[in-house]
Amino acid sequence: MTPIAEKFLALLEITNRLRAPDGCPWDQKQTPQSFKHYLLEETQEVLEAIDADNPAHICEELGDLLFQIIFLSNLYQEKNLFTLAEVIDSITTKMIRRHPHVFGEATVASEQELRQQWQRIKNQENAEKLQAKEGRSTTLASENLTL
Template identity: 40%
Template sequence: MVNFQSMERYSFQDLNRIMALLRQPGGCPWDREQTHESIRRNMLEEAYEAVEAIDEKDPGHLKEELGDVLLQVVFHARMAEEEGLFTLDDVVDGICKKLVYRHPHVFGTVDARDSGQALNTWDAQKREEKGQRTAADTLDSVARSLPALMRAEKIQDKARKAGFDWAEMGPALDKAEEEMGELRQAVEQGANVEEELGDLLFAAVKVGRFAGLDSEQALHGTCEKFIRRFRRVEELAGGRPLDSLGLHRLEELWQQAKQDEA
């Protein structure tokens, strides 16, 4: 057992100390065994759960999930300090310096009259900071660990800022139709199907951008709609196994489920 006294209320410094105790000899065997790689997925999952709490507009849930995200930050910083790489204070120092550097319109002499100009200033400072000399460098900097639809949207947005985009939605819709035709051809020929599917999805994201929509959120909405209608189909089937009904009957039930939502 470690030397620790419970408190009525804890601070950020207490969280860092608790993590250090969990990782030290005599602490938690599981926590001591972890590496950056072993808990990599945890960071993603906790971030998504925090986003879900935001979508739910539930302050209590959001507070909890932000704590889980913060735990991941402290966990990784603790392991890095043990390896002699950097400390949690170094992490805080780094983000403070980044905020000051990327807001010269607040902490310097640059002028930004609205949020658009502020964002342009941020992007310009970021390009200089990262040594991004070309527009292609900015595209390549978009994290590959992002969900693909989100990454596609960010890449397209950076290309737009470089002047590489259509002026209206029409050509984007035409491109989506073209990619759909190429996907059909690829399926018929049994070649390059994955590539053509990717092209179609990329084109669909472009249409979403012109419509002012978040493609990731749009697909999440469709997933929820599918689950809701699928549940209704099961109800309409009256307990009979769906795989015993045949596709024609299932299509009838699906159309009924859609009508029930109207």
């Protein structure tokens, strides 16, 4: 196992231990709703550290933000809604899809073309999400009519 994988696994184990029956009472009672404030707070602290241009502080705050993401993912995993692996898979797939000039055959001649390509892909993703959502709404509506 690589050093980064070992460290990541250790952080996952810490998160699981905090939520375990013999873990931390404060962490055990957190919900996605109660945790939103802390996620926003840590994000703001990362931005402040970047503004201060202090690498050690940025490193610390990025660690805090990483913990927030892992912890929040764990809350959803406990409800069997999705896993951290699915979160990682989702962003991996998205970054590959949004960078066809790196991972595919597309070419871009300028930074402007790159931004336009990114926006086209993002717009297509949003349209597909909307179509899927509308499809679910239509299905639910027709099911309600048959009841």
